[in-house]
Amino acid sequence: MRRLGAIGHLTDQHREVLKQLPIRMVQLTKGQEIVPEGKPAASCCLVVDGLVHRTKVLSSGRRQIFSLHLPGDMPDLHSLHLPSMDHSLVATTPCEVGLIPHDAIREILRASPSLTDLLWRDTLIDAAAFRAWMLMIGQAEVPTRMAHLFCELFVRSFIVGLTEGWSFPLPVNQVDLADMLGTSAVHANRTLQELRVRNLIKFESGWVTIPEWQALAEFGLFDSSYLHPMTDRLELTLHSTL
Amino acid sequence: MRRLGAIGHLTDQHREVLKQLPIRMVQLTKGQEIVPEGKPAASCCLVVDGLVHRTKVLSSGRRQIFSLHLPGDMPDLHSLHLPSMDHSLVATTPCEVGLIPHDAIREILRASPSLTDLLWRDTLIDAAAFRAWMLMIGQAEVPTRMAHLFCELFVRSFIVGLTEGWSFPLPVNQVDLADMLGTSAVHANRTLQELRVRNLIKFESGWVTIPEWQALAEFGLFDSSYLHPMTDRLELTLHSTL
DNA sequence: CGTTGTGTTGACAAGAGTCAATGGCAGTGG
DNA sequence: CCACTGCCATTGACTCTTGTCAACACAACG
Numbered sequence: 001m002r003r004l005g006a007i008g009h010l011t012d013q014h015r016e017v018l019k020q021l022p023i024r025m026v027q028l029t030k031g032q033e034i035v036p037e038g039k040p041a042a043s044c045c046l047v048v049d050g051l052v053h054r055t056k057v058l059s060s061g062r063r064q065i066f067s068l069h070l071p072g073d074m075p076d077l078h079s080l081h082l083p084s085m086d087h088s089l090v091a092t093t094p095c096e097v098g099l100i101p102h103d104a105i106r107e108i109l110r111a112s113p114s115l116t117d118l119l120w121r122d123t124l125i126d127a128a129a130f131r132a133w134m135l136m137i138g139q140a141e142v143p144t145r146m147a148h149l150f151c152e153l154f155v156r157s158f159i160v161g162l163t164e165g166w167s168f169p170l171p172v173n174q175v176d177l178a179d180m181l182g183t184s185a186v187h188a189n190r191t192l193q194e195l196r197v198r199n200l201i202k203f204e205s206g207w208v209t210i211p212e213w214q215a216l217a218e219f220g221l222f223d224s225s226y227l228h229p230m231t232d233r234l235e236l237t238l239h240s241t242l
Numbered sequence: 243m244r245r246l247g248a249i250g251h252l253t254d255q256h257r258e259v260l261k262q263l264p265i266r267m268v269q270l271t272k273g274q275e276i277v278p279e280g281k282p283a284a285s286c287c288l289v290v291d292g293l294v295h296r297t298k299v300l301s302s303g304r305r306q307i308f309s310l311h312l313p314g315d316m317p318d319l320h321s322l323h324l325p326s327m328d329h330s331l332v333a334t335t336p337c338e339v340g341l342i343p344h345d346a347i348r349e350i351l352r353a354s355p356s357l358t359d360l361l362w363r364d365t366l367i368d369a370a371a372f373r374a375w376m377l378m379i380g381q382a383e384v385p386t387r388m389a390h391l392f393c394e395l396f397v398r399s400f401i402v403g404l405t406e407g408w409s410f411p412l413p414v415n416q417v418d419l420a421d422m423l424g425t426s427a428v429h430a431n432r433t434l435q436e437l438r439v440r441n442l443i444k445f446e447s448g449w450v451t452i453p454e455w456q457a458l459a460e461f462g463l464f465d466s467s468y469l470h471p472m473t474d475r476l477e478l479t480l481h482s483t484l
Numbered sequence: 485c486g487t488t489g490t491g492t493t494g495a496c497a498a499g500a501g502t503c504a505a506t507g508g509c510a511g512t513g514g
Numbered sequence: 515c516c517a518c519t520g521c522c523a524t525t526g527a528c529t530c531t532t533g534t535c536a537a538c539a540c541a542a543c544g
Contacts, residue, residue, distance in 0.1 A: 058377065064377045082366055109355075116362075120323055123369065131308050131328060135298050135306045135308075138379045140304075141499075174523065175522085184502075186503095187501070225326065228324055416491065425533085426533050428492090431492065432493090
């Protein structure tokens with residue numbers, strides 16, 4: 001709800017309806033598949049705690065991570081309208097997710113067009129993030145990409161209240177990081193060192209710290225507008241050190 | 243309608259409603275911007291004739307083309323629910339598009355939940371195509387990527403009835419091609435030559451011909467399922483030469 | 485007949501991937 | 515308490531894909 005509230009207007013009535021949704025909580029270990037590629041899904045997944053990512057493996061063995069999902073995200077909302085998954089949904093860290101049956105969601109959407117629009121909007125923002133990643137992977141060099149990724153993750157963490165000052169948790173190893181950026185683990189490591197030397201980021205024991213937002217955002221060619229957040233608070237925060 | 247019919251069930255009633263939509267036809271010259279990045283949009287664009295693409299330019303001057311749209315596509319359906327465009331919509335070739343006011347679309351969607359679901363579904367397939375491109379750009383080498391792109395475009399052309407045998411029109415220059423693939427024009431040229439030598443494709447005077455579908459699809463690691471087409475005819479065609 | 489857009493080529497540089505080895509560190513079991 | 519193991523970050527050396535720059539050919543067009 002916090003996430004939905006952040007991207008659109010959520011009425012008390014909406015909150016009531018959402019609270020009624022049947023949800024089955026599941027604990028997952030790191031690396032566990034939530035929904036495998038190719039399978040149809042009968043329920044949607046809501047991330048409650050931990051991280052989840054969407055990924056696909058090429059027959060060459062190389063893997064691309066399309067997106068990383070924080071608590072509050074619904075990474076497979078699209079399964080509501082597509083017959084089968086074109087990628088896998090995997091637990092990045094040990095985590096807790098809630099499974100909500102498609103039928104239940106369909107029912108409340110039939111009753112509330114405005115809620116339909118809100119969820120539709122959520123999937124559109126999802127697609128916008130894909131475009132941003134694609135732009136980076138296709139046209140920017142690895143250091144730029146990496147800076148951009150950290151910027152996006154900071155903003156999204158901030159929106160759902162997971163940041164502490166200029167830090168946010170990112171319990172992910174360098175192999176995963178490399179697969180998000182479309183590069184190799186070795187190169188990701190070297191790039192990470194470069195960003196550290198330039199004093200653009202700190203990344204240790206699962207936490208990222210951003211010493212100077214403005215510098216990182218510039219280096220990463222980052223513009224948060226594609227995330228379409230409704231929080232003015234965000235703008236305030238991002239400019240607070242200027 | 244042909245496109246919507248291809249991805250989901252379209253009733254006669256739906257067709258009636260869609261025919262009632264007010265649409266303003268516009269002729270565009272090559273390279274003309276239909277909707278610029280950053281601007282809000284008040285109407286959606288339906289491609290009637292020619293090609294249209296979505297693109298974004300990095301401050302470094304490098305450009306990524308996110309998607310290429312054939313007649314029947316609605317490339318900016320997402321503008322219905324997002325306040326501003328995170329990319330530009332540009333005419334790839336001289337073309338004809340129809341502009342449909344958001345208000346009119348919103349009105350018919352309010353009346354028909356099933357049509358809402360169908361359009362939502364369309365934007366989800368759009369997102370699935372982004373994932374497929376991202377996977378290629380991030381993890382596959384340029385020749386593979388290019389083969390994959392030609393496969394996708396063949397299938398999508400086929401769905402809307404634009405193919406002639408194993409050929410389809412692609413009036414696009416090598417610079418555009420390079421920007422779709424996230425590579426340089428010079429490299430795109432060399433890759434094109436490589437594919438030609440391997441007898442995987444012909445590409446001349448704006449037409450692509452595929453000598454052996456199976457060979458190209460294998461080389462391009464192509465699996466059409468992400469396009470979620472409903473036509474069995476497609477499967478038949480793709481295997482007709484085996 | 486110059487101009488422009490486009491495709492093609494060669495030479496070179498730089499970014500990025502691969503392979504292999506090392507070291508730290510936490511957990512595990514004896 | 516200590517060996518053992520697995521995971522992960524780091525490094526060096528080497529290769530190769532890819533980008534850049536520059537030049538040239540060719541066709542369409544005014």
